[in-house]
Amino acid sequence: SQQGEEDPQALSIQEGENATMNCSYKTSINNLQWYRQNSGRGLVHLILIRSNEREKHSGRLRVTLDTSKKSSSLLITASRAADTASYFCATVLSNDYKLSFGAGTTVTVRA
């Protein structure tokens, strides 16, 4: 079974708009990571947020983590056509070593 679940499953937005996707998980984590995947190829690491952190930024990306609600969100601001991809959250459980992925959110940015 998958630890994380992304919401929504799919998102379509206009270029320049913001995109927000959420991830919920079930058990205590050491860290949560977001990855992007283009056209069924390799995953690209976006941001890692540790359990004692609440917010991180990287360029146009903002990630929040709420451990009390066991949830995280990824915000992409001022989206571009190149942001069209699938986005996955992955958790590393406390005292564990492997990534557990959700099923992903497919984002389409329309020109």
Added chain:
Amino acid sequence: ETGVTQSPTHLIKTRGQQVTLRCSSQSGHNTVSWYQQALGQGPQFIFQYYREEENGRGNFPPRFSGLQFPNYSSELNVNALELDDSALYLCASSLGGQGLDEQYFGPGTRLTVT
């Protein structure tokens, strides 16, 4: 580009055959993890190798096996292929087998079993 390479890019095999997939880690990384990604799904953890030893395994049968070599490159072997083994196989390298840092993924090998 992450510096992680995988070969081959695509592979077609027949049910019952055996397959070997290869992965070269990013320079300086001593940990390799393998994942299976079925169409429309997120990657599923197969196993991880840390300094040539299996460090952990996901819910996959013993016909999925692996190796890590002294240069930290790795192989994934699958015996007695089944139709459901058709998937994208991803390897990822990292430094340390603790899951505390990001993993660098290769482009994947697309395996089709007919």
